[in-house]
Ligand code: TXA
């Protein structure tokens with residue numbers, strides 16, 4: 001069932017609260033992307049998320065809370081995390097925090113002693129507040145594929161596999177949250193996303209840097225090929241080849257545009273925010289139209305460009321994992337515990 005929550009948020013919340021209480025998995029709009037949500041404290045319900053998404057069990061979920069009071073039941077905030085929370089929640093930021101022991105089933109946290117937490121904005125926040133418990137929610141896509149930014153995408157991804165889809169229209173930000181872990185001497189960027197790191201550095205007065213790879217918990221979002229459309233993807237295109245589909249922004253005309261299969265201009269005004277908001281839907285549209293190869297213009301590595309480039313590099317990466325890569329992931333995760 002699909003409920004239009006823009007038209008009738010109260011009806012959406014009533015049905016969703018019932019479904020969550022029964023232990024169902026439902027699709028919920030957030031300001032970043034759609035989430036596949038279940039009660040984070042219900043082990044059986046959370047296990048279903050992994051099945052529906054075909055997500056490896058070693059990859060922990062984000063717990064979505066309505067407010068800091070709820071967060072503090074499940075995790076402990078250090079002073080810098082608290083400052084970021086005050087400044088950027090509700091919003092597109094996820095903090096990896098030390099979890100309070102015994103509050104969440106290990107299926108939610110993949111057995112780690114930390115937990116990823118986010119307070120989302122808008123409809124999903126109201127839903128969590130009404131439900132009264134955190135929602136574990138990964139992006140609403142089959143593992144390894146492009147995240148859903150509309151209810152129609154969720155439906156085409158899962159069909160009847162998800163009993164309730166709350167349709168809040170296209171998501172505003174369009175890329176997933178920025179994931180941060182505060183350390184003693186700085187802030188680690190575990191995933192660039194909808195909150196630009198320039199803002200984080202300014203608010204915290206600390207540098208944001210890439211994580212220390214030797215201790216990083218390897219999760220599919222960090223594996224090379226992820227966020228992949230079916231079509232092949234070519235980055236930093238300064239010209240377009242015959243038959244290619246072009247994704248660009250701004251008003252410049254590229255050499256070869258006349259002979260290419262199709263041109264998508266995601267932001268004629270040249271804004272990275274608009275580009276990010278439309279990116280996943282455009283990759284899907286190009287896929288559905290049967291595009292074989294997608295060429296994408298260079299994107300500056302600033303503001304939302306960092307998240308866009310991260311997703312595009314993964315979209316362009318080779319599609320298969322070697323056995324070695326998988327083994328490495330398993331070993332590193334075991335060591336991290
Ligand atoms: O915007 C978003 O973050 C969306 C919406 C639905 O909130 N959610 C989302 O979830 O993107 P997901 O599961 O697709 O990505 C969560 C990422 C994964 O890469 C996972 O490995 C990482 O968060 N993660 C979760 N818990 C972690 C932890 N304790 N330490 C490090 N990484 C963690």
Ligand code: MG
Nearest residue numbers: 138139147221
């Ligand atoms: Mg995801």
